[in-house]
Amino acid sequence: MTFIKNKRCVAIAGVLSFLALNGMAQPGGNRQQQGQAAAVIPPTDSKGSVVALPVDPTGYIVSNSPNIPPPVVTKHSVTIKGQVINYTATTGYLQLKNEDGKPKANIFFTAYTKDGVSDKSKRPITYTFNGGPGSSSVWLHMGLLGPKRVVMTDKGDVLPPPYSYVNNEYSWLDKTDLVFLDPVTTGYSRAVTGENDKQFHGYVEDLQSMGDAIQLFSTKYDRWNSPKFLAGESYGTTRAAGLSDYLQSRHKFYLNGIVLISSILNMQTARFDVGNDYPFPLFLPTYTATAWYHKKLPADLQQKDLKSVLKEVEDFATEEYNIALLKGSELTGQEYENIVNKLSRYTGLTKEYIRQTNLRIDIHKFDKELRRTEGLTVGRLDSRFTGRDYNDVGVTPEFDPSNTGTISGPYAAAINHYVKAELKYNNDLPYEILGGRVNPWNYNNVQNRYLNVAEDLRSAMANNPHLKVWVLCGYYDLATPYFAAEYTFNTMGLRPEQRKNVNFTYYEAGHMIYIHKPSLIQTKIDADKLYDEVTKEINSAIVKSR
Missing domain, CATH: 3.40.50.1820 (Alpha/Beta hydrolase fold, catalytic domain)
Known part of the structure; x- marks a missing residue:
């Protein structure tokens, strides 16, 4: 393994609150059944008087009261x-x-x-x-x-x-x-x-x-x-x-x-602001993994296992791509086109689109663009998932299909x-x-x-x-x-x-x-x-x- 709820209080007149986690055994009954609540005792103040607990008429706890019951x-x-x-x-x-x-x-x-x-x-x-x-x-x-x-x-x-x-x-x-x-x-x-x-x-x-x-x-x-x-x-x-x-x-x-x-x-590392170039090379390997999963990479890359592909892209992101972003407008025409070609190869996006981004691919735009011709978007939280917007002309997805479309409801x-x-x-x-x-x-x-x-x-x-x-x-x-x-x-x-x-x-x-x-x-x-x-x-x- 490589680790590298009008709120009001009602007086407690008997046993109303559950035993807190204090290890105290209470007599009577089997406590080991799954889901069975422990015995209950009323809370008292320093003089031994039973205190009022914050509950509404249905017995539900009111959580924003200064008086709270034991757990x-x-x-x-x-x-x-x-x-x-x-x-x-x-x-x-x-x-x-x-x-x-x-x-x-x-x-x-x-x-x-x-x-x-x-x-x-x-x-x-x-x-x-x-x-x-x-x-x-x-x-x-x-x-x-x-x-x-x-x-x-x-x-x-x-x-x-x-x-x-x-x-x-x-x-x-x-x-x-x-x-x-x-x-x-x-x-x-x-x-x-x-x-x-x-x-x-x-x-x-x-x-x-x-x-x-x-x-x-x-x-x-x-x-x-x-x-x-x-x-x-x-x-x-x-x-x-x-x-x-x-x-x-x-x-x-x-x-x-x-x-x-x-x-x-x-x-x-994750803020796509003008003048902050850090995210672009740091997000690139995940763009590649996403394109690989959706079979949008060139055939030779699709035939490789994911880790091998990512190693190649990580090297490019660290060296050539990083240097290109540092050079900015000082890039020669040939250097610029070389980066365009490789970004297209590693992202599954067209060379024309890469040029339109000026070599800087925003995550949300990537999520919209990768499968635009199929009328699909990919997820941000989990790019394996796809969604479908109202139309296909937007710049970014209307929603994250890996969030609202996947996990929130369950x-x-x-x-x-x-x-x-x-x-x-x-x-x-x-x-x-x-x-x-x-x-x-x-x-x-x-x-x-x-x-x-x-x-x-x-x-x-x-x-x-x-x-x-x-x-x-x-x-x-x-x-x-x-x-x-x-x-x-x-x-x-x-x-x-x-x-x-x-x-x-x-x-x-x-x-x-x-x-x-x-x-x-x-x-x-x-x-x-x-x-x-x-x-x-x-x-x-x-x-x-x-």
Whole structure:
């Protein structure tokens, strides 16, 4: 493996709230049945009086109240690699407060912890989230890491509604406990009444709220001595890299590993702005992979395997193409035509179109152009998928067929049913899957420049020499291309001893690697190796210290 819900409160007059995750056994009844809720006890204040909890007339939790109930606890099991894993699911809120105790926001979480673990210090825990910014953690929760996964075809095509999910035999729960966190204004997470949610909508602000939520969970549930990991996808990798430094510097909270799924740490690599030529060579190999998949390359290239083709294109992108972009108008006529010919060869686009772009192919225009003569567009998140616009004369696609046409419906149905039906958790708010409620996102820390969090990660690695970084890339990902991720790590100034802790794996899939079942299976194999490697290193260090 190469890793390179008028809100009002009603008084609680009896047993109304579910037992929080505190390990307390309650008498009476079998707690091990799948989906069975634990016993319930009423919360009290410091004087022993029963407190009012925020519920509406139907009993649903009101999430933006400063008074929140304890989490809901249920018991379940899942079979992974032939082994039955009994586990506890804990669903509810972590409340962020000012130092004077005033509530600011309620962060929704779902935690899965393996039963029968006597020593938490030997059991890894992984804090995980998605990206956007503005996305809930549903994708990694119901697609890759969690104990349930959405049912799709092996390729990743959507089945007819109503959709379904099954036990995830490729869950990471056999190797690590899992905590899925939704940033403020995603999922069920909200700022409390009277607090402006915009105070959480920015790079720095998001790191503070998410980092403080991780610290709070670790303290509340006694996980400071556990091997600790972060796992993020897309902008979630941006968050994870920033959190690695924030957690260390703010809370002295040191990590064992970071998992970056469809990574983007340097925004300059993916912004097609006039004067910024970085994306053009960095996106080119993914253009080639896309054209190869859709059989738009010349015959000699189509006959080769994908990796061989990509190696040829990577060399061209790094050398000839990069130099040509640097020379700009200083290119001779022959040099210009040579680049035109090769770009046409490697993208499946006509030479005339290449000339019209002035050698600079924008991703969205590529998605429209590659199969324009057939009246089809290709996906951005996953370029294996195609869509059809209202007409064929537009410059860019009307929608991303690999997003709205593929994954949104099944994942929304899955999480909304699962949380209520199996985790026994009710909430009056809509579960915000992925939307624009966080816009505009605040990048005040990087005015007049691009956000680049690679330095945050490098700093974290320098201060924590045991920190492992695993980067997962999809060849058909046109949102966060693999070659751009490689470039970022190659140029972030890692020392040799740090570089050996960075590992890359590649999959013939798109942005959501896991919707492609062969890649889902391989990802599980690769994840096992990571957790086994870290566990082995910890155990070895313990032995040597004795």
